[in-house]
Amino acid sequence: MAAAAECDVVMAATEPELLDDEEAKREAESFKEQGNAYYAKKDYNEAYNYYTKAIDMCPKNASYYGNRAATLMMLGKFREALGDAQQSVRLDDTFVRGHLREGKCHLSLGNAMAACRSFQRALELDHKNAQAQQEFKNANAVIEYEKIAETDFEKRDFRKVVFCMDRALEYAPACHRFKILKAECLAMLGRYPEAQSVASDILRMDSTNADALYVRGLCLYYEDCIEKAVQFFVQALRMAPDHEKACVACRNAKALKAKKKKK
Numbered sequence: 001m002a003a004a005a006e007c008d009v010v011m012a013a014t015e016p017e018l019l020d021d022e023e024a025k026r027e028a029e030s031f032k033e034q035g036n037a038y039y040a041k042k043d044y045n046e047a048y049n050y051y052t053k054a055i056d057m058c059p060k061n062a063s064y065y066g067n068r069a070a071t072l073m074m075l076g077k078f079r080e081a082l083g084d085a086q087q088s089v090r091l092d093d094t095f096v097r098g099h100l101r102e103g104k105c106h107l108s109l110g111n112a113m114a115a116c117r118s119f120q121r122a123l124e125l126d127h128k129n130a131q132a133q134q135e136f137k138n139a140n141a142v143i144e145y146e147k148i149a150e151t152d153f154e155k156r157d158f159r160k161v162v163f164c165m166d167r168a169l170e171y172a173p174a175c176h177r178f179k180i181l182k183a184e185c186l187a188m189l190g191r192y193p194e195a196q197s198v199a200s201d202i203l204r205m206d207s208t209n210a211d212a213l214y215v216r217g218l219c220l221y222y223e224d225c226i227e228k229a230v231q232f233f234v235q236a237l238r239m240a241p242d243h244e245k246a247c248v249a250c251r252n253a254k255a256l257k258a259k260k261k262k263k
Helices: 002-040 042-057 062-074 077-093 097-108 112-125 130-154 158-171 176-188 193-203 210-222 226-239 244-262
Strands: none
Touching: 002 226, 042 062, 042 077, 042 176, 062 077, 062 097, 062 176, 077 097, 077 193, 097 112, 097 130, 130 158, 158 193, 176 210, 193 226, 210 226, 210 244, 226 244
8 A cells, every 4th residue: 555655646746747848848839939930020139039948948959959040040140050050950860951050050151061061961861952952062162162262372363362262252151261361362462451351350250360460460561551560460479379471471570660760
C-alpha cells in the first residue's frame, strides 16, 4: 500500500510540469506568430523582440532561431544572425532554411568557402532547392573574384582589383576585408575622397580597425598631409603592432617629415 501511495504522489508531482511544458510551447508559438506579424510589416526590431521571447520560452526550437536570424539579417546584423542560424542547425541538422541562412550570413561577411559548405549541406537535404543552387553559384563567384583580385593586386592593376571588389561586394555587402582592399586600391589610383569615404564608413562601425586606419593615413600621405598621416599609421600600429604596411608607411612618412624639416 505504501508503495502505491508513493507512486500516486510522484504522478501528481509530474502532472503540473507536463502542463507547464505544454503551456510554455503554446505561449512560445503565440510569441512566434506575433513576431511573424511584425516581420511581415517590416518592423524588424519588434519581430526580433517577439522571436527572442519565443526562444526564452522554448530554447530548443530550431525554427525560432531561424526566424530571429532572418530578422537580424534584415537589420544588417549578419554576425549576430550567423550565431542564430548556426544554433538553428545545431538543434536540427535537417533544417534547410537554417543552412541557407547560415550560408547567406557567411557570404555577406565575405566567408565564401564557409558559405559554400552551408549551401552544399542545404542541397544534400534538398537537391532541387533553387535558392541553394543560386547562392552556391554566388559564393563560388566571390571566391573567383578574390583570386583574380589577389593576382591583379600583385600586378599593381588596381583598377581591376576595384572592379573585382565591387562585384564581390554585391554578394558580400558586410565584408570589411573587401571594402578595405577596394579603398587601398582607390588610394593607389589617386581617388582619395572615395578611399577616405570607404575607410571612414568602416571606422564608424569599428573604430579599432587597423586596416581602415592605415588607408586613412595612406590617403593623407599621398595628399602631402604627412603629420596627420603619421598619426593614423601610429594609431593603426597601436591596434595591430604587426601591421606590416602601416609599419613601412609610418617609417617612410617619418623620414619624409624629417627631410622636410631640414630644408
